[in-house]
Amino acid sequence: MEITEVYSYDDPNAEDVIVKVAQYAGPARALGLPFWVFAEKRNPIGMVVFGREPIQLLAPAGTLMSFILVADPKLTREKIKEFASEALDFVKRTAAQYALAAFPHKRKEAIEEFEALGFEEIDDCYEMTYKITEPFKISDEIQFEKVGKEEILKFIQLAKKFLTNSFDTMQKRTLEFTSELPREFLDAYSKIEEFYFVNKGEQTVGVLNFNAKSGRIGNVSVDPAHRGKGYTEQALKFALNKLLESNIKQAYLRVHVKNEASKKLCEKIGFIPETRVKTLMWKRPETS
Known part of the structure; x- marks a missing residue:
């Protein structure tokens, strides 16, 4: 049985359907991303959102991609299978080169049904939060040098180097494509995030970046030759202090599930694991 109702983001007769998935449709509209809602009897089952x-x-920049979202957490396995198949067929009829789907790790049935369609796991991480109440004391053993926009590529290359043996393949992939962005994108990126070199004397031993508006800490990487010296902890505390200076009271970060040392360090500081999320990816087969 097919889900026959598909409503476009710009369909004036679909507002009563779209409002039921406002938590997904609202952010998509705010970003100017087109989306389609799949439903039965005007009750949303899921969405497909497109972006570049x-x-x-x-x-690479300009590539069309998609997000497939299961909107109803109470769907039966059969309905998940049905929706996943129809949503992927919908994506395949477009020029999208890949599709992402993310689930709490306990939703094994949904994960299995998407994997059966050719989706592969590209991330498995804890989303962690920290309530910032007061500043930390930072050691003067290391220094934090703000990165200018002309040094963003140097920052990215160092981050890639420091993450060479990391479990976090998604972050490594992200850095790879970030380094290939046109200069204007890198300049815009440097206005959104704050970037720092972590220095010990004349030597850069780590890198750090975070968003001072959202409170998300994106990357804390230390040179493997300098790990175990407390530099990661100091860098995290520095980031939390800078967020507090910006009147941000809640910090967020993600830690790969295999990175037990980082998870323990974050918990030592006071971060709490809120959820564990698995991200799956379908890629359009390359044509010869």
């Missing part, structure tokens, strides 16, 4: 890179930094 560098929205996810998982492909």
Whole structure:
């Protein structure tokens, strides 16, 4: 049985359907992203949202991609299978080069049904939060040098180097495509995020970046030769202090599930794991 109702984001007769998935449709509209809602009897089951890179930094700039979202958490396995198949067929009829789907790791049935269609796991991480109440004391053993826009490429190359043996393949992939962005995108990126070199004397031993408006800490990487010296902890505390200076009271970061040392460090500081999320990706087969 097919889900026959598909409503476009700009359909004036679909507002009563779209409002039921406002938590997904609202952000998509705010970003100017087109979307389609799949439903039965005007009750939403899921959505497909389209965007262009560098929205996810998982492909070259300009690449059309899509998000497939299961809107109803109470769907039966059979309905998930049905929706996943129809949504992917919908994506395949467009020029989108890949599709993403993310689920709490406990939703094994949904994950299995998407994997059966050719989706592969590209990330498995804890989303962690920290309530910032007071500043930390920072050691003067290391220094934090703000990165100018002309040094963003140097920052990215160092981050890639420091993450060489990391479990976090998604972050490594993101850095790879970030380094290939046109100069104007990198300049815009440097206005959104704050970037710092972590220095010990004349040597850069780590890198750090965060968003001072959203409170999300994006990357804290330390040179493997300098790990175990407390530099990652100091860098995290520095980021939290800078967020507090910007009147941000809640910090967010993601930690790969295999990176047990980082998770323990974050918990030591006071971060709490809120959810564990698996991200799956379908890629359009390359044509010869």
